[in-house]
Amino acid sequence: MDDPFTTEKYTAKSRQAISDKRLQGALADVQARLGPATQTMYSAQPEGAGIRQQAHEIRQRCIENLDILLEALADKVTGNGGQVFFANDAEEAVSCCLAVAKKHGVKTVVKGKSMVTEEVGLNQALEAEGVDVAETDLGEYIIQLAGEKPSHIIAPAIHKTREQVGQLFAEKLGIDYTADPAALTQAARAVLREKFLAADMGITGCNLACAQTGHITTVSNEGNIRMTSTLPRVHVAFMGMERVVATLKDHDILFRLLSSGAAAQKLGGYVSYVGGPGPEDYPDGPVAFHLIIIDNGRSRMLADPAFREMLCCIRCSACLNVCPVYGKIGGHAYGSPYSGPVGAVVTPLLAGLNRAQDLCFGETLCGACKQACPVDIDLPRMLRELRFRLAEGDETWSATPVSKPEKFAMDTFAWFTSHPAAYRAALFSASRMQALVYAKEGPIRQLPGPLAGWTRSRTLRKISSRPFRSQWKSRKQPS
Numbered sequence: 001m002d003d004p005f006t007t008e009k010y011t012a013k014s015r016q017a018i019s020d021k022r023l024q025g026a027l028a029d030v031q032a033r034l035g036p037a038t039q040t041m042y043s044a045q046p047e048g049a050g051i052r053q054q055a056h057e058i059r060q061r062c063i064e065n066l067d068i069l070l071e072a073l074a075d076k077v078t079g080n081g082g083q084v085f086f087a088n089d090a091e092e093a094v095s096c097c098l099a100v101a102k103k104h105g106v107k108t109v110v111k112g113k114s115m116v117t118e119e120v121g122l123n124q125a126l127e128a129e130g131v132d133v134a135e136t137d138l139g140e141y142i143i144q145l146a147g148e149k150p151s152h153i154i155a156p157a158i159h160k161t162r163e164q165v166g167q168l169f170a171e172k173l174g175i176d177y178t179a180d181p182a183a184l185t186q187a188a189r190a191v192l193r194e195k196f197l198a199a200d201m202g203i204t205g206c207n208l209a210c211a212q213t214g215h216i217t218t219v220s221n222e223g224n225i226r227m228t229s230t231l232p233r234v235h236v237a238f239m240g241m242e243r244v245v246a247t248l249k250d251h252d253i254l255f256r257l258l259s260s261g262a263a264a265q266k267l268g269g270y271v272s273y274v275g276g277p278g279p280e281d282y283p284d285g286p287v288a289f290h291l292i293i294i295d296n297g298r299s300r301m302l303a304d305p306a307f308r309e310m311l312c313c314i315r316c317s318a319c320l321n322v323c324p325v326y327g328k329i330g331g332h333a334y335g336s337p338y339s340g341p342v343g344a345v346v347t348p349l350l351a352g353l354n355r356a357q358d359l360c361f362g363e364t365l366c367g368a369c370k371q372a373c374p375v376d377i378d379l380p381r382m383l384r385e386l387r388f389r390l391a392e393g394d395e396t397w398s399a400t401p402v403s404k405p406e407k408f409a410m411d412t413f414a415w416f417t418s419h420p421a422a423y424r425a426a427l428f429s430a431s432r433m434q435a436l437v438y439a440k441e442g443p444i445r446q447l448p449g450p451l452a453g454w455t456r457s458r459t460l461r462k463i464s465s466r467p468f469r470s471q472w473k474s475r476k477q478p479s
């Protein structure tokens with residue numbers, strides 16, 4: 001399979017998005033609607049403006065006690081008749097789900113939107129085993145029909161026009177062409193309703209889980225996740241291992257912030273707490289509940305104090321809705337289900353620092369993401385840290401320096417700046433030599449060879465023939 005993280009792909013997809021006027025309009029629209037509104041929602045919480053910092057502390061405590069909380073959650077779910085499986089990586093998570101599907105003779109699956117199942121490549125694995133998989137979130141359903149990837153965490157089909165969806169539905173569902181959103185929704189509803197009723201298994205993600213009660217929480221605005229988790233006889237839920245919180249009180253704060261950050265809502269439309277299967281003789285609902293808790297690189301983040309904070313993320317997408325880079329290049333350029341600032345940090349940590357190296361260099365470090373984050377995650381700090389590890393190389397992450405000449409240049413510069421006599425001598429020589437190359441008055445407009453990139457969009461002042469200290473000394477001091 002093609003690597004989605006090459007520099008060529010990142011550049012090409014970014015350029016393509018920037019030149020797509022319609023996409024630019026759609027991105028600007030979602031950012032204008034959701035970006036400022038989330039701040040208003042945070043301030044309107046009863047806890048007041050400090051709620052984001054409070055939520056951050058709650059999440060930090062959860063991450064520090066993750067082993068205990070996960071064990072407590074697993075005990076409660078098992079006690080309620082569910083099955084819990086801890087998956088080290090994507091392969092184990094997928095194999096577990098396939099084994100459950102085999103055991104129950106599953107031929108058809110309905111799915112609620114779940115980023116972690118995108119992360120582990122679940123749909124492809126199920127389809128390869130001959131299982132029919134239907135995404136049931138309308139946006140996810142559209143992109144599944146189109147054979148594409150989500151371009152926003154909560155609005156996966158934001159890159160598509162209603163006309164494109166109309167054409168897609170006419171082609172794939174055999175209906176008459178229409179670009180009317182209500183008619184298109186009805187068409188999808190009619191198809192999906194049949195799939196819900198026929199499905200052998202429902203697969204969902206998990207927005208949060210609570211160790212105190214032993215439940216997982218799912219939320220949607222379309223009701224599709226509730227149908228996915230209640231109509232089929234088998235329910236499998238996938239959960240990133242960081243999603244657990246200790247108490248219902250903590251859960252309440254985070255859950256309100258999740259709804260505010262994701263869609264500037266007080267609460268999502270359909271919220272379900274699932275703690276296990278129903279009784280065998282019960283006419284409705286699943287008789288089997290499996291919770292697959294996924295590591296897939298999260299333990300490595302936990303082990304690194306500089307990146308542990310990333311596990312506080314509740315995948316709300318608020319940072320996407322204020323990011324100037326995401327607002328221009330859209331989600332597909334990031335090559336991963338996680339886009340925007342959260343993707344620029346989490347994707348290299350999951351997929352490999354060098355492999356996804358462009359993402360952290362592409363962000364502006366403007367700080368808007370930190371301010372928008374409902375749990376106050378310092379994404380800019382981690383973007384800088386990733387750049388540092390990529391500049392220096394880092395054995396624990398198997399990262400090699402992205403540019404050896406650049407590292408050599410920086411190390412040399414560092415040596416000169418810590419040896420003042422050598423630094424002054426070097427500047428003196430450089431000021432003399434530059435006069436040979438740049439005889440003209442004024443700034444340097446083009447540097448030679450590999451340095452030319454620096455002056456492609458800016459000029460460079462010439463090195464003064466008199467050092468600053470000497471100029472300062474001879475300045476008349478005000479009397």
Ligand code: SF4
Pocket residue numbers: 261312313314315316317318319320342372373374375376377379
């Ligand atoms: S980093 Fe913060 S704003 Fe971005 S998805 Fe995670 S929780 Fe939401």
